[in-house]
Amino acid sequence: MPELPEVETVRRGLEPHLTGHRLVRVDQRRPNLRWPMPPDLVQVLTGARVEGLRRRSKYILIDLDRDAAMLLHLGMSGRIRVEGGILGGFHHDASLRAQHDHLVLTTDAGVTVTLNDARRFGAVDLVRPGQDHPLLARLGPEPLGEDFTPGVLAAAFAGRKAPVKSLLLDQRIVAGLGNIYVCEALFRAGIHPARPGGALAAGEIAPLWGHIRDVLAEAILAGGSSLRDHRQASGEMGYFQHEFRVYGREGGACPTPGCGGVIARIAQSGRSSWFCPQCQH
DNA sequence: CCGGGCGCCTGTCAGC
DNA sequence: TGCTGACAGGCGCCCG
DSSP, X not given: OOOHHHHHHHHHHHHHHHTTOBEEEEEEOSSBSSSBOOTTHHHHHTTOBEEEEEEETTEEEEEESSSOEEEEEOTXXXXXXXXXXXXXXXXXXXXXXXXGXXXXXXXXXXXXXXXXXXSOOOEEEEEOTTOOOTTTTTOOOOTTSXXXXXXXXXXXXXXXXXXXXXXXXXXXXXXXOOHHHHHHHHHHHTOOTTSBGGGOOHHHXXXXXXXXHHHHHHHHHTTOOOSSSOOOTTSOOOOGGGGOSSTXXXXXXXXXXXXXXXXXXXXXXXXXXXXXXXXXX
């Protein structure tokens, strides 16, 4: 499912239900997702008070009044739903199978927060104070943060022969992009996804940098993109899928006025890239 | 270091 | 109505 905008949407939806609340019950239904969950997960979480929620790239970090923060990654199909309480969700997809509910947190307000992940590519872990967590250690800058600049992007592309599409998916270069928003940013920038990164001119990189930030910010405002799995914590869909200009639109008309191109799809390292052959070079 | 490919899992959909 | 293959918002690992 989730790229940065979807994860940020989930984080914002969870925040009012968790921050300042104590976890009174923790129900762990299986020992692992992509990796084993820590053996002391239930012990550490039970009775802990949540001090706040942060996001780093596609990870949610739940700060606790304990010597650990909870780390959550939603993989491809992970969903969070919040139920119960005054602000609880009310229109969750009835087809969500309880079979894939892997972790249920209950707060002192009677709210339940459930992690559902059919494909189990997601992760739950604990981050100890001062720990350089291996999943976070090598992440590049936050694309919406101050550390991400056109110069940083240019330096990361310099001399690289890999397609710009692959480089933007590399979380060490910039952290939080996935297939959707890379395709959309490259379209907006008029850059062909197969161009070698090192072949981009500075005059192309700065606009690309701006389009990456724009498309992410717009998607966050829309609550993310709901294709198959993503829902806001309330159960409500995101709406940015209606704004896609190329993603998933093979055979459709290029939205650029007067272009007349037809959206194409190519495979790049096993994943689909959609683009307009007419206006992306 | 670099680039590319594989595999982890389940669900859905198109085509036969 | 099956069945089969392709494909899906990610990412660590292994290979040359």
